[in-house]
Amino acid sequence: MPLAFIVWAFAVVIVYVFLARLWWFPPPINQHGITYDQHFLSTLLVTGVIFFLAQLALGYVIIRYRDRGKPAVYSHGNNKLEALWTSAAAILFIGAVLASTRVFAGVHLARPPENALRVEVLGKQFAWSFRYPGPDGKFGRTDIKLINDAAGNPFGLDDTDPAARDDIVTSSLRVPAGTPVRLTLKSRDVIHNFFVRELRLKQDLVPGMEIPLHFQADKTGVYEIPCSELCGLGHHQMRSTLEVLTPEEFRKWEQAQLEQLRQLQQP
């Protein structure tokens, strides 16, 4: 008997916390984020109703059918009911996943425009590096033998290649607002995961693979990037940031980076 009230209490508390959004997503910073949240909410609505009704029914039968001396009904079931709830469940569940497919397709099947800003993302135990192709628009040659983290060369850039000399390498990701960005995700040791909560995006970095991921951020600000695939003892410290700048700020930053590169490369 008390069990019924405990079950109901938990159901009410859980539904309340989700409705009141006591703990929630950070605000989205682009269209995909808004679409994601809408789909999350509609899934929450459907599953929330099922969850609440199921726990309600469980509590109800516990109270209603406790042993009060009345004999139990002798019944082996009801085929019509079976057919009804089987098809209802099938329609709801498969409907939900089909409805969500367009959200997933928008990320993984749609192509970024040709003029998207290209950035390479490199994961290693336990740091992030980002590489921009520079004014020539080409990523220069790399060689794993040239990798030198202490000297600021995590990619192993080969300076004998002219295309490599203007590549900007940074430890945080800066992008201009309102501009499509096309990332290429790489790892050089173990699997890592690139996650920006505000973008509602998450993608593994797998050694031996170059995984494309594109997005557009519309709201300026600084957003944290936590590694989200277990990568070793420093996993919980593998942090970087996504800084969304105004296009103007981004141009200035890029120029400053290139200037710094030129000074370093002067003999």
Add this chain to the structure above:
Amino acid sequence: MSSPVVHHAVHAAPRGFLRKYIFSTDHKVIGKQYYLLALFSVFVGMLLSVLMRFHMIYPDAKVSWFEKLWPTGAAGGIMTPELYLSLMTMHGTIMVFFVLTTAPQSGFGNYFLPLQIGAEDMAFPVINMLSFWTTFAALVVLLAAFFVPGGAPLSGWTAYPPLSAVGEIAGPGQGTGQTLWILSIALFCGASLMGAINFIATTIDLRAKGMTLMRMPLTCWAWFVTAILSLLGFAVLLAAGILLLLDRVAGTSFFLPAGLVVNDQILNHKGGSPLLWQHLFWFFGHPEVYIAILPGMGLTSTVLSVFARKPIFGYRAMVYAILAIGFLGFLVWGHHMFVSGMNPYTGIAFSVLTMTIGVPSAIKTFNWIGTLWGSRIRFTTPMLFALGFVSLFVTGGISGIFLGQPALDLYLHDTYFVVGHFHMIMGVAAIFGIFAGTYYWFPKMYGRMMNETLGKIHFYLTFIGVYAIFTPMHFVGVAGNPRRYADFKEFEFLGQLMPLHTFMTHAAFFTAAVQLIFLFNFFWSMKKGARAPVNPWEATTLEWTVPSPPPHDNFGGRLPEVYRGAYEYSVPGADKDYLMQNEPVAAAKTQE
């Protein structure tokens, strides 16, 4: 025809202590051995989880006995992140393999499958003994990882390469510790394969006269289908484990691509794929979820029917749902890999199949409620745990509807939302199944009743405790909290979630402490509990027709004959509210 007399599988009761209690071939002794191994393991696993929860909220605390236990991992008494990760890896491995796979299937299944289908023993008693001792060896090898240089591995129970494949340059514990982990899993696979063959052969060949498949208790169906899943799943995991071992010790490159630079060392591998491991692992790993939960579902069905004094609602639908879950369970492994870098079209295909498997799960829930509708409930401890199972199964299943959609997984993958989801369903719900089974079958296994008052206290506190631990995980998951983080100091947004983590940790301390009530009840009742009659719960299945505990050959040399299904409760016109499966039809009729 006269009562059948058995001509096969007869072995006289052994005499010596060693043959009787240690290297026994009696399925009942082996079942108890498995159960006790799982009981030991679950307390080790729980202790590890309590230490993990402690570290999450007090990452800098100095505890002198940490250093005594782990001189390098907790030098100065402060737990290192690598120690945290090794506790996490061992917690997951112990719980999944040595508790959730071992207790419901190998423990209860071994003890009660032959009794419920009217057999004298399992089909292959010697293989049965061998499979237990192989499991025992696997556990010893696994625990040994704590005591080797570098300590236990830190790559999680999923052991994704390259982290798990490149040796100690990837981190402490990734040397000898990881090798021992693989050896332990390989041994466990071997043991599970032996067990699976035994369960399948026993179910097919050794059913008593009249025990048609559609008269079997749903527990037997669950064990049978679980055994098929084990056979197909563990075979693949064994192969994958051997390949991983070869990558580590023989220089092969099954899972390792070219161009690896780990810890500033260039590795000489090429041609392998880290994703191959994920496919092989989850081809086992997803069915494993059902290996853990199906026996609990079968038992919940039985216990609900017994204490509701009502036949199962939709027995056939329940059987088909078990079969459907078993079959579909092999087609959904890709939903663990939505963000792994595999082809997005594959992800969409897997997501549709994943949602399909929600249908038989929903059918089971509806039928449980249907069974309770119009019933006459007796609130015993096993019944409470079965009702708790239904509540947890719903809660844990619902969050699967979110995670099964690749679109939503783009954010939720590898957050605490996942941790909350699988702990609710394959952790806690399955454990509630084990508790229901323990309180339900203890009288038959040990000949004494467990204390009901302690049992109910244990139930209520545990039920509240597990909701308090695992519900907030969904909330921090929605806020984006990644899993497998040793502490939350580095990130600003994680700092804001600390109050919830503190709450969960205290709930975990509380719930863990409550389990001591169970432990006390278990061992105290074994010695001092009230003597159990043959059929204390007035249940109908065959194990309740023999003495508690049953004699060595179960049925005293005369196998039972079965006349009806397993759930004949409250039959109109009968003089009592249940009809035993072996009660002859004529006798039942004269009672009308």
